[in-house]
Amino acid sequence: MELRDKIALVTGGNRGIGRAVSLALAKRGCNVIINYRSGEEEAQRTLEMVKGEGVKAWLLKFDVRRRNEVREALHSISPEIGRIDILINNAGILGKKFKLEDIDDDEWDNVLNTNLKGAFIVTQEVLKYMKKGKIVNIASIAGRNGGAVGAHYAASKAGLIGLTFALASQLAPNILVNAVAPGPVDTSLISEEKKEELAKLALVNRIARPYEIAHAVIFLLENDYMTGSVVDINGGRYMI
């Protein structure tokens, strides 16, 4: 797919991997709707950066866990945008508790509702504006191997991979759906001390930079013969 003049929605597009994806899209001439939940300052900064690439950009505030908010936000912007060509389901959280015995029902629900149900809700609502296009879900290595994270996070990302397969089979050939499964990435999702520890798990001796994940996302968007695929991007973690 040629990205120039398309319209993309990036959930959690204000910072971290979402910002890198928003910028990578803008650099290819794609207009970007930058979603955020509470990071207003980061959102304004990303908006300026994206507009600096000469494309149109909008901020759209909604919580992916809340269907009404998502629906109303999309409705409010629809007269201006008309359609959505690309959806990046990126919004996600790691959770606050990591040991199995510490994860209570509220903690479980919050992570699953954000990382998995959020992607489901946003996808359903966006499909009302997308007849032809691409969806990329930001999963995780944790959805492949459990990872060095909480069981709720791993389950949410494994679920997101399952959702990717189901959407790919139900939406083809007009809408192609893929996922990326990154290893640790240098964003505020991970604490600084954990980053050093995780760097040792990769063959390349470091964690990923956000633009390296964005690069894989762009590849999936530009390629028209991939659907239902999960691209691992983890610095050779499986060999260790």
Ligand SMILES: NC(=O)c1ccc[n+]([C@@H]2O[C@H](COP(=O)([O-])OP(=O)(O)OC[C@H]3O[C@@H](n4cnc5c(N)ncnc54)[C@H](OP(=O)(O)O)[C@@H]3O)[C@@H](O)[C@H]2O)c1
């Ligand atoms: N960093 C890693 O090591 C890593 C590895 C593999 C996969 N991932 C995945 O990559 C994605 C992005 O993570 P990141 O590393 O860029 O993390 P980040 O810097 O912490 O950013 C998280 C983003 O998600 C948004 N968000 C969180 N809850 C939301 C909600 N309920 N509704 C709407 N937006 C919400 C945040 O918006 P606000 O700023 O408004 O809160 C923020 O934009 C996540 O799905 C994460 O699981 C990350």
